[in-house]
Amino acid sequence: MYLLEAQNIYKSYADHQALTDVSLQIPKQSIFGLLGPNGAGKTTLIRIITSILQADSGAILLNGEKLKRSHTQSIGYLPEERGLYNKMRVGEQLLYLARLKGLDRSLAIDRIRHWLHKLDMLEWSGKNIEDLSKGMQQKIQFIATVLHEPQLVILDEPFSGFDPINVNIIKDEILNLRDRGATVIFSTHIMESVEKLCDHIALINKSKKILDGKKKDIKQQYRTNRFEIDHAGPLKGLEGVYSIIGSKTLDDNLFRSVVQVPEDHNPNQLLKELIIHTEIHKFTEIIPSMNEIFISKVSEQS
Amino acid sequence: MKKIFLVVKREYITRVRKRSFIVMTLLTPILMVGLIGGLLWVAMADKGGTKMIAVIDDSGLFKDKFQNSDDIHFTYLKENIETAKSEFNHMGPDGLLYIPKLDIQNPKGIQFFSENNPHFGVINKIENTLEEEIEHIKMMQLGVDPQILQSIETSISLNTLSLTSSGEKASNAEATVGTAYVSSLLIYFFLFLYGVQVMKGVIEEKYNRIVEVIISSIDPFQLMMGKILGIAAVGLTQFFLWVILSFAVTNAGFLIFGLDKDPVTLVSETAGIGIEATEIAQTNTGIMELMETIPITYVLVTFIVFFLGGYFLYASLFAVVGSAVDSDADSQQFMFPITIPLIISIVALGFVLNDPDGQIAFWMSMIPLTSPVIMLGRIPFGVPIWQLALSISLLVCGFIFTTWVAGRIYRVGILTHGSKVSYRTLTKWFFQNY
Numbered sequence: 105m106y107l108l109e110a111q112n113i114y115k116s117y118a119d120h121q122a123l124t125d126v127s128l129q130i131p132k133q134s135i136f137g138l139l140g141p142n143g144a145g146k147t148t149l150i151r152i153i154t155s156i157l158q159a160d161s162g163a164i165l166l167n168g169e170k171l172k173r174s175h176t177q178s179i180g181y182l183p184e185e186r187g188l189y190n191k192m193r194v195g196e197q198l199l200y201l202a203r204l205k206g207l208d209r210s211l212a213i214d215r216i217r218h219w220l221h222k223l224d225m226l227e228w229s230g231k232n233i234e235d236l237s238k239g240m241q242q243k244i245q246f247i248a249t250v251l252h253e254p255q256l257v258i259l260d261e262p263f264s265g266f267d268p269i270n271v272n273i274i275k276d277e278i279l280n281l282r283d284r285g286a287t288v289i290f291s292t293h294i295m296e297s298v299e300k301l302c303d304h305i306a307l308i309n310k311s312k313k314i315l316d317g318k319k320k321d322i323k324q325q326y327r328t329n330r331f332e333i334d335h336a337g338p339l340k341g342l343e344g345v346y347s348i349i350g351s352k353t354l355d356d357n358l359f360r361s362v363v364q365v366p367e368d369h370n371p372n373q374l375l376k377e378l379i380i381h382t383e384i385h386k387f388t389e390i391i392p393s394m395n396e397i398f399i400s401k402v403s404e405q406s
Numbered sequence: 407m408k409k410i411f412l413v414v415k416r417e418y419i420t421r422v423r424k425r426s427f428i429v430m431t432l433l434t435p436i437l438m439v440g441l442i443g444g445l446l447w448v449a450m451a452d453k454g455g456t457k458m459i460a461v462i463d464d465s466g467l468f469k470d471k472f473q474n475s476d477d478i479h480f481t482y483l484k485e486n487i488e489t490a491k492s493e494f495n496h497m498g499p500d501g502l503l504y505i506p507k508l509d510i511q512n513p514k515g516i517q518f519f520s521e522n523n524p525h526f527g528v529i530n531k532i533e534n535t536l537e538e539e540i541e542h543i544k545m546m547q548l549g550v551d552p553q554i555l556q557s558i559e560t561s562i563s564l565n566t567l568s569l570t571s572s573g574e575k576a577s578n579a580e581a582t583v584g585t586a587y588v589s590s591l592l593i594y595f596f597l598f599l600y601g602v603q604v605m606k607g608v609i610e611e612k613y614n615r616i617v618e619v620i621i622s623s624i625d626p627f628q629l630m631m632g633k634i635l636g637i638a639a640v641g642l643t644q645f646f647l648w649v650i651l652s653f654a655v656t657n658a659g660f661l662i663f664g665l666d667k668d669p670v671t672l673v674s675e676t677a678g679i680g681i682e683a684t685e686i687a688q689t690n691t692g693i694m695e696l697m698e699t700i701p702i703t704y705v706l707v708t709f710i711v712f713f714l715g716g717y718f719l720y721a722s723l724f725a726v727v728g729s730a731v732d733s734d735a736d737s738q739q740f741m742f743p744i745t746i747p748l749i750i751s752i753v754a755l756g757f758v759l760n761d762p763d764g765q766i767a768f769w770m771s772m773i774p775l776t777s778p779v780i781m782l783g784r785i786p787f788g789v790p791i792w793q794l795a796l797s798i799s800l801l802v803c804g805f806i807f808t809t810w811v812a813g814r815i816y817r818v819g820i821l822t823h824g825s826k827v828s829y830r831t832l833t834k835w836f837f838q839n840y
Contacts, residue, residue, distance in 0.1 A: 118838060151821075154622040156621050156622055156821070177623075181618075181619065183615065183618040183619060185615045185618070186616070186618070187614030187616045188614065188616055189420070189611075189616060190610075191420065191424075192420060200412065200416055201620075201623070203412050204409055204620065204624055205623050245619075249619075
């Protein structure tokens with residue numbers, strides 16, 4: 105079951121095409137990484153999902169229903185460029201934003217207190233936003249995004265500007281949200297966090313979707329059948345089907361080699377072969393990182 | 407609709423709570439009344455003390471002709487003018503009047519010396535006396551009996567009445583023009599003040615990027631209207647507080663200073679030194695009474711109607727400017743065309759008040775961009791009800807149109823950062839699907 109489906113979305117601005125035939129399926133209770141270089145069309149797609157913009161054509165379905173304005177109540181959105189009213193108090197500001205999402209006053213106040221307490225910000229409730237540090241402001245923005253317990257949480261570069269401690273706090277909260285039933289769309293070009301958090305990804309480049317699916321499957325798909333072997337003594341006389349791509353000396357008589365295995369062979373066959381020739385210390389398959397996939401796909405296109 | 411109300415409430419409360427709002431609301435009436443009071447005080451203080459004037463009359467025509475009064479005391483000197491001038495500083499009089507030998511037909515060379523710029527009232531009094539005396543002598547020479555002349559002297563003060571369908575009412579041209587000026591200038595000031603506040607509010611939201619969070623909750627048009635309505639409520643609050651406070655401060659002021667005269671007579675009296683007292687009494691006969699003939703409630707109600715209409719019209723234009731620029735500093739180029747009709751209105755106000763039923767007045771009070779200022783200038787003179795109705799309807803159509811146009815440009819503008827915006831871009835935004 106998909107929480108959100110985008111079907112053949114087209115969107116153009118006066119001077120350029122922002123989205124071309126983009127379709128996505130975002131499963132319920134997943135963390136979905138929306139990846140792509142700057143200017144690829146991620147923000148436009150997000151703005152269409154949040155009803156800020158209208159697609160030229162195509163449809164967005166939320167829980168199988170065509171997206172309408174009232175759905176914004178079940179969506180929480182943290183934009184990449186974000187801010188708050190500087191002259192407004194923390195508590196009031198959160199209350200205002202929560203009520204705009206349709207939450208009633210007393211419930212909103214309870215939840216604000218709960219979240220401020222959870223993120224250790226309770227004593228700042230009466231302070232103006234401008235008195236807060238940037239990191240604290242970002243926590244407030246995060247709280248504002250999730251106060252109304254949306255089914256769909258959209259986070260656009262949520263970690264930019266956070267210090268490492270806060271990054272971890274927010275990462276944990278994102279995982280918590282998912283575990284409690286929310287679906288998270290996570291737009292970023294920092295692949296490290298994608299690696300850790302995302303279950304599914306889609307890669308958008310130059311207004312088109314060029315890759316999507318489960319992170320695991322994609323990685324599987326992009327495996328190159330290369331193995332990294334640490335071994336004692338030089339590797340010599342390997343059978344012709346295996347080719348040694350690179351080799352370097354690690355230590356006295358300890359070497360690291362990368363071996364390409366042909367499609368119709370499996371790692372066990374290689375191992376058998378290796379045992380004859382050398383003493384194996386370590387044997388790992390080289391699985392491409394999301395970063396490598398990202399770079400290779402994007403540069404392939406341009 | 408509930409969400410618009412939330413926006414209105416936020417805009418209203420955050421502004422009304424600001425220290426600058428409270429200070430400005432409280433201080434403005436006090437300052438205004440204080441300023442007027444201060445001027446009165448200075449005028450009265452200046453009046454105090456008798457001016458000593460020394461007279462050297464070489465012509466011999468004005469012996470004992472200068473009458474001493476409360477304000478001016480004349481002393482005749484026998485000295486030579488040169489010695490008098492050299493001794494002037496030690497002698498102590500405030501002024502020295504020198505009348506040389508005169509040719510009655512062409513009286514020239516009369517001089518007045520004083521240390522400071524002489525008081526207008528003093529000069530006036532001396533000139534009057536000199537003129538009267540020379541005229542008197544001339545009449546004697548021509549054989550006219552001054553008695554006869556005195557008997558034919560007449561003083562006329564027109565009793566102006568405005569004749570309307572509801573009968574005749576006493577009117578007073580000065581009070582009418584005054585009310586017209588004050589209400590026109592006030593509406594001009596209000597349109598500017600609150601229009602700019604809308605613009606700044608939009609820029610703030612765009613600049614600190616909260617706008618994207620908000621329009622993921624509500625429609626951009628709702629946000630814009632909520633802001634405009636909230637600031638309108640702030641404007642009305644301030645206006646009512648000013649009206650109430652001004653009355654309160656004025657009354658309190660007169661109580662404190664223990665003045666039993668009404669302010670208008672006081673102003674005229676102090677300003678009118680040199681004008682004869684009887685004259686003042688005549689022109690001032692019940693100015694307060696005449697003030698009451700200007701229907702205050704009618705002026706207040708039309709003020710509020712035209713303020714709101716004009717404000718909605720201009721506020722939506724100011725909102726467009728706010729959405730198009732990235733910071734206050736960039737707003738100048740787009741503010742200019744918006745302010746032109748307002749400035750033209752103020753420039754034309756003089757003509758309009760001279761001829762409140764003329765062509766210029768009529769058309770400018772119909773065109774929505776100029777009608778708030780100009781119509782408020784015409785109201786105290788009386789405006790036919792059909793013109794008032796037509797003007798209000800046009801203003802309403804005008805602001806519906808501008809808010810519609812503004813809404814279309816605004817929703818694109820608030821999300822556009824960093825690009826140089828021209829009028830062509832604005833047009834493009836207007837036609838852009840979103």
